[in-house]
Amino acid sequence: MEKRTLGRTGRDVGVVGLGAWQLGADWGEVDESDALAVLNSAVEGGVTFIDTADVYGDGRSERLVGKVLKEHLELTVATKMGRRVEQIPSNYNLDAFRAWNDRSRENLGVDTIDLVQLHCPPTEVYSTDAVFDALDTLVQERRVAAYGVSVETCAEALTAIARPNVASVQIILNAFRLKPLDEVLPAAQRAGVGIIARVPLASGLLSGKYDENTTFGPDDHRNYNRKGEAFDVGETFSGVDFGTGLEAVKRLIPIVPEGATMAQFALRWILEQPGVSVVIPGARNPDQVRGNLGAAALAALTEGQLKAVQTVYDELIRPQIHNRW
Numbered sequence: 001m002e003k004r005t006l007g008r009t010g011r012d013v014g015v016v017g018l019g020a021w022q023l024g025a026d027w028g029e030v031d032e033s034d035a036l037a038v039l040n041s042a043v044e045g046g047v048t049f050i051d052t053a054d055v056y057g058d059g060r061s062e063r064l065v066g067k068v069l070k071e072h073l074e075l076t077v078a079t080k081m082g083r084r085v086e087q088i089p090s091n092y093n094l095d096a097f098r099a100w101n102d103r104s105r106e107n108l109g110v111d112t113i114d115l116v117q118l119h120c121p122p123t124e125v126y127s128t129d130a131v132f133d134a135l136d137t138l139v140q141e142r143r144v145a146a147y148g149v150s151v152e153t154c155a156e157a158l159t160a161i162a163r164p165n166v167a168s169v170q171i172i173l174n175a176f177r178l179k180p181l182d183e184v185l186p187a188a189q190r191a192g193v194g195i196i197a198r199v200p201l202a203s204g205l206l207s208g209k210y211d212e213n214t215t216f217g218p219d220d221h222r223n224y225n226r227k228g229e230a231f232d233v234g235e236t237f238s239g240v241d242f243g244t245g246l247e248a249v250k251r252l253i254p255i256v257p258e259g260a261t262m263a264q265f266a267l268r269w270i271l272e273q274p275g276v277s278v279v280i281p282g283a284r285n286p287d288q289v290r291g292n293l294g295a296a297a298l299a300a301l302t303e304g305q306l307k308a309v310q311t312v313y314d315e316l317i318r319p320q321i322h323n324r325w
């Protein structure tokens, strides 16, 4: 698989990674053997970058990733911290970071975490020097090799990129979320900051497999967070109203390259955006993992395909999304 350098971490990672939120909670039941099968099929298929968080299943995802990491020290594992407490800026301090880091290191079974990301903290946190001093301290103490941020908005991303030691920015980027192309990706490229593209399939919408009759279980955020009841609504279907998303997908189906799935096409589109380091589709079973890995081998998209994505975005998605995130 093609490898790219993940910003200031200096690490080279395969362009298709794995998002491990599904292995924690919030996506319906994924039992332990299925979760380990997802992780093992990813590693066997050439994935070298896995994204998790301390809050996914309250540590379950990290512990499962830790099991696989023990056997595959070549992996780069990124976790996130900060969403197990009330979301107020004063909760982001060195003592808290050390305690959260101790727990994540134990869950992952490592002394030094490859990359820790602030997990969509309150916006003021990005402008607080003491927060970044504390993150520098974690690096000095070798608790983490590098740190980055996972952001909700482009404005937050730009503030973080201006910080000298932010190694990477994780942001929603997909065919329904084009705003990062305007300023964030160019700024990250200029600064040498890595871009981790999350929610690449718009929570599954861009796989093309849902229709008007699709329902999601009570323990699935695509049911309980449709209006942002539990966390930022942008994390569920990328913030796109489900019906609008279905309509947009219908318009994209005819431009999917022959022999490719819609999911592969959607992931390939992301990989072709200059500045992207790695894309992290989430998966609930090994077939999804293997399908997503196929995106790395797809031929470059044509001008016509790229233009069609832009047109569908401009006509259907932009009014709901562009000014919000």
Ligand SMILES: NC(=O)c1ccc[n+]([C@@H]2O[C@H](COP(=O)([O-])OP(=O)(O)OC[C@H]3O[C@@H](n4cnc5c(N)ncnc54)[C@H](OP(=O)(O)O)[C@@H]3O)[C@@H](O)[C@H]2O)c1
Pocket (backbone or CB within 6 Å): 018, 019, 020, 021, 022, 027, 051, 052, 080, 119, 120, 150, 151, 170, 198, 199, 200, 201, 202, 203, 204, 205, 207, 209, 235, 263, 280, 281, 282, 283, 284, 287, 288, 289, 291, 292
């Ligand atoms: N705030 C944050 O920092 C934050 C927020 C969100 C996500 N993330 C990270 O980003 C990762 C990816 O985002 P995401 O998981 O939210 O959304 P996503 O990757 O856009 O969508 C994942 C869903 O797409 C479907 N899918 C995946 N591969 C498929 C395939 N090959 N064919 C058909 N369907 C497929 C599955 O849906 P079904 O379940 O319906 O099968 C899967 O649960 C997460 O796992 C997490 O690591 C971080």
